[in-house]
Amino acid sequence: MSLSDRINAGLRRVPTWPLYAMGALPPFWYFYLGLTGGLGAEPISALEHRLGLLGLQFLLLGLAVTPLRRFAGINLIRFRRMIGLLAFYYICMHLLTWLVLDIRDPARIWADIVKRPYITVGMVGFLALVPLAATSNNASVRKLGKRWRQLHWLVYPAVVLGAVHFVMLRKGWQIEPLVYLAAFVILIVLRLIPRPPVVRRSARA
């Protein structure tokens, strides 16, 4: 049995519901840290940044599922919905922190969304994720049929907008956000590598 087979066999035994529960915890943990001084002198921006980053990391992890299966033989497909939903959840909390703890004033919030390109970009990315989260249940998959796949293509612009949002909000050209943007590009390029022609296995002699 190859390593990837063993990993896949192990993964098959992992139930998803405890992972949902665990995945729900980080925002609460960060909030607790912020309350108790664990996020440093500027807890509101630290909370904002940590949640946004976690959301972006999960979005990229979601995009890594297909290449991981194809190039490493590791099958995370059972967890992909959870990865995507957790990403959406972290990004909602990121947005909520900005709205409720940081800016607060509705007029300023609207002014920021329309006037500041990086916030506009982030907000459009968030809006692109909303229909994906809303149609992540089995009923929607059945109901939408082929159109479900077309709709979920929106994840690509959403992730690229999230990564660009990160690059744009930093002062100067900083390495960290560019690394995330590069990871996105790599994950896309891996998808573009043509598949080898399907060779039918001949029956064993």
Next chain:
Amino acid sequence: GAIAGPIAAAVPIEREPTSYEDITSYNNFYEFGTGKEDPSRYADAMTTDPWSVQIDGLVDRPGSYDLADVLKGMDIEERIYRFRCVEAWSMVIPWNGFELRALLEKVGVQPSAKYVAFETLYRPEEMRGTRSRVLEWPYVEGLRLDEAMHPLTMVATGIYGESLLNQNGAPLRLVVPWKYGFKSIKSIVRITLTDSEPPTSWNKANPREYGFYSNVNPEVDHPRWSQASEREVGAGIFASRIDTLMFNGYAEEVASLYAGMDLSRFF
């Protein structure tokens, strides 16, 4: 040892000073990394003794001045100033130091001088952040001569009566309280009097976003974020933003320096 003197706040401030812990652990000093905690983590590697400052250009007594020579005859006092970062956070800092004017008078400014240029130490082996080209090194800043001679403009040597820590720009840094924090250049090794506007690091990196003047101005937004309000560092997770004041609250003292200038053009 501390370089401290009599307490004489120049301008009354209605906010409590930021804690020493926050002032010394939440910093921008890209020579040590772009993270806020990087300077407090890595600035220890910088050697600040011996230290000398090259003072040259349009001055009567140019030369390399040892730190002790720079400080000789300077009246070290405490001044509690607001400090407003261009990133829209702020602190209130009890600085110890002397007026830049006193130092400039000591070296003798020639009548043809119009600007003062400053330069930060650039020593890659001690400054891990300079291995990244996030800015062009060394870090440089500048002031118009009248800004440099203004009594609010100081050279800081300490905070809360303690000598400056490296992350705060030891052993000598500029403090210009009505301008965004990046104008208050740290760990100064060179001061040059010139007759033309000197280049400044953030302006070189992005002239659309950072002007030479960089006066705190709630009405002129940064292209990427609003400058109308700011977060008080250390105020906690439930604190709301506070309004940013024109010239960071020092309009009465400095607005006349910019009379007749369009501040949205000369930002």
